[in-house]
Amino acid sequence: MTQLILALDVPEKRKAIDISRSLLGLVPWCKIGMEMFTAYGPDLITEIKGMGYRIFLDLKFYDIPHTVGRAVVSATRIGADLITLHCQGGERMLKEARAAADGCAAEGLAAPLLFGVTALTSFAPGEMPGITAPPSEFAQELADIAAACGLDGVVCSAHEVPEIKRRHARFACLCPGIRPAWAAANDQRRIMTPAAAVAAGADYLVVGRPILQADAPRKAAALVMDEIAAAEGKKL
Ligand code: C5P
Numbered sequence: 399m400t401q402l403i404l405a406l407d408v409p410e411k412r413k414a415i416d417i418s419r420s421l422l423g424l425v426p427w428c429k430i431g432m433e434m435f436t437a438y439g440p441d442l443i444t445e446i447k448g449m450g451y452r453i454f455l456d457l458k459f460y461d462i463p464h465t466v467g468r469a470v471v472s473a474t475r476i477g478a479d480l481i482t483l484h485c486q487g488g489e490r491m492l493k494e495a496r497a498a499a500d501g502c503a504a505e506g507l508a509a510p511l512l513f514g515v516t517a518l519t520s521f522a523p524g525e526m527p528g529i530t531a532p533p534s535e536f537a538q539e540l541a542d543i544a545a546a547c548g549l550d551g552v553v554c555s556a557h558e559v560p561e562i563k564r565r566h567a568r569f570a571c572l573c574p575g576i577r578p579a580w581a582a583a584n585d586q587r588r589i590m591t592p593a594a595a596v597a598a599g600a601d602y603l604v605v606g607r608p609i610l611q612a613d614a615p616r617k618a619a620a621l622v623m624d625e626i627a628a629a630e631g632k633k634l
Contacts, residue, residue, distance in 0.1 A: 405606030463494035485540035492547035514544035519575030555588035556595035581608035596629035
């Protein structure tokens with residue numbers, strides 16, 4: 399069953415808490431990204447996790463292998479259940495992250511899920527600096543590396559899911575750039591509706607602005623959940 403993740407991209411902690419509280423019981427995951435984590439750090443994770451959410455810490459690590467490995471341990475200690483890192487960090491970085499996550503068991507911590515970022519969903523063909531391949535092709539190449547390094551899945555556009563799943567059947571695909579037909583695309587370029595993303599095989603859908611900027615966020619989230627459930631029904 400495809401799971402919905404709320405991207406908690408808001409400027410103030412009060413707003414983040416209010417909106418998370420209003421979506422309790424409807425959405426299982428909150429994504430805390432650069433905006434919120436930079437301002438409010440681990441305390442925010444503790445608070446949101448305390449409400450019962452699973453935490454996706456989206457800091458997209460990209461550094462030398464040792465630094466990323468240590469960052470994975472720190473993220474696990476503060477309660478992250480799912481962590482992102484850039485596949486472009488390369489094999490040694492990804493493998494060090496995997497080893498670090500697995501090593502957390504020695505501290506009695508559950509290993510977080512590790513997802514490799516492929517090509518950002520905001521990139522249209524021809525926009526990636528220094529990369530001539532189309533984003534979809536580049537994403538496939540990076541997904542192959544992430545799978546070989548033992549990651550749990552990749553962050554990709556829903557357009558790329560069928561091919562990634564064909565090549566790596568048990569690999570999970572987490573898709574931002576999700577836009578219901580009633581929502582604006584904003585800065586996203588490789589977008590898909592929740593229903594189409596479910597049909598494509600996405601495991602997690604990340605939705606931010608279509609819910610956050612709606613007049614009634616809980617109603618908007620419920621619409622997305624209904625669309626997911628209807629599309630799941632069609633798959634059976
Ligand atoms: O508001 P919107 O639904 O576009 O939010 C998408 C979220 O997913 C943002 O928090 C963004 O940082 C994140 N993201 C993305 N594309 C990726 C990886 C993460 O849009 N490849």
